[in-house]
Amino acid sequence: MYRELILLYLLWGCNWSVMKACAEFFSPLSCSTLRFVIGAAVLLAASFAMRRRIPERRHWPWIAVVGATQVAYCNVAMQMCIADLGAGLAAVISYCMPLWMAVMAHFFLDERLTLRKAGGILVSIGGIAMLAGVGGGSSFGIEPLLWCISSSVVWAASGIVIKLRLKDCDGMALTTWQMAIGAAMLLGVTAVVPQPAPVWTLKSAALMAYNGVLASAVAFFLWMHILSKMEAAKAGAYVLVVPVVGVLSGIVFLGESLSAAGLLGIALVLGGVMAVQRSPKAGASGS
Numbered sequence: 001m002y003r004e005l006i007l008l009y010l011l012w013g014c015n016w017s018v019m020k021a022c023a024e025f026f027s028p029l030s031c032s033t034l035r036f037v038i039g040a041a042v043l044l045a046a047s048f049a050m051r052r053r054i055p056e057r058r059h060w061p062w063i064a065v066v067g068a069t070q071v072a073y074c075n076v077a078m079q080m081c082i083a084d085l086g087a088g089l090a091a092v093i094s095y096c097m098p099l100w101m102a103v104m105a106h107f108f109l110d111e112r113l114t115l116r117k118a119g120g121i122l123v124s125i126g127g128i129a130m131l132a133g134v135g136g137g138s139s140f141g142i143e144p145l146l147w148c149i150s151s152s153v154v155w156a157a158s159g160i161v162i163k164l165r166l167k168d169c170d171g172m173a174l175t176t177w178q179m180a181i182g183a184a185m186l187l188g189v190t191a192v193v194p195q196p197a198p199v200w201t202l203k204s205a206a207l208m209a210y211n212g213v214l215a216s217a218v219a220f221f222l223w224m225h226i227l228s229k230m231e232a233a234k235a236g237a238y239v240l241v242v243p244v245v246g247v248l249s250g251i252v253f254l255g256e257s258l259s260a261a262g263l264l265g266i267a268l269v270l271g272g273v274m275a276v277q278r279s280p281k282a283g284a285s286g287s
Helices: 002-022 028-049 057-085 087-094 097-108 115-132 142-165 171-192 202-229 232-254 260-277
Strands: none
Touching: 002 202, 002 232, 028 057, 028 171, 028 202, 057 087, 057 142, 057 171, 087 115, 087 142, 097 115, 097 142, 097 232, 115 232, 115 260, 142 202, 142 232, 171 202, 202 232, 232 260
């Protein structure tokens, strides 16, 4: 399982740099839509080539719910808030997702929320706040804040739905069809909300290929696989390492710098994740 986690960290973490570079060629909404359309197309082609079975009828309503929430709503909500809140604060609020997931899992999945588990998640979120450099006295309205919080809560809730209602659904089929439904909804949004035309060059095509194939098709499949094999709270906490890889990728690929506060933030994130990993287990093991 740790190999899958490391690969997920690399794919989603490095995608922070890719998304930053994409801003030169695509509007935020167009970028998200293209990303998931490509991801869905790749997964559909792979599923048909591998002759994977269509999900059972009882799974379809829940697959639609996850596609509408985890893929479509969460991405649109993030785009609605990030311009006003800034990337740093938006990242911190978004990565409160493991805390919401741990609380929901306590009530719906019989995964006990221990003090150590909650404390580890909060320490990691504090580390992300240091990495994001939140502060500066900027002001913003309540609406973008609500968009961002709702994105975090909805992502967590969709993970609980997967554990409750889709745990016996084939992982490949689940990933494929939830992304296809989400992509279709994002296409509908872009049809209603006019977007600037994408700028296609060899560089922008390569960036979008990474975004669609690796950061969407492959990474979402890995996330579904990881979520199916361990406690929801632990899976959510492990994802907190992604911003750390994102910061390091910015240093390597974009020439960004890392302050002493950033180093402390990385230490807090990793320490918090270790605390969650070592908490008494109430369900499946993450090793």
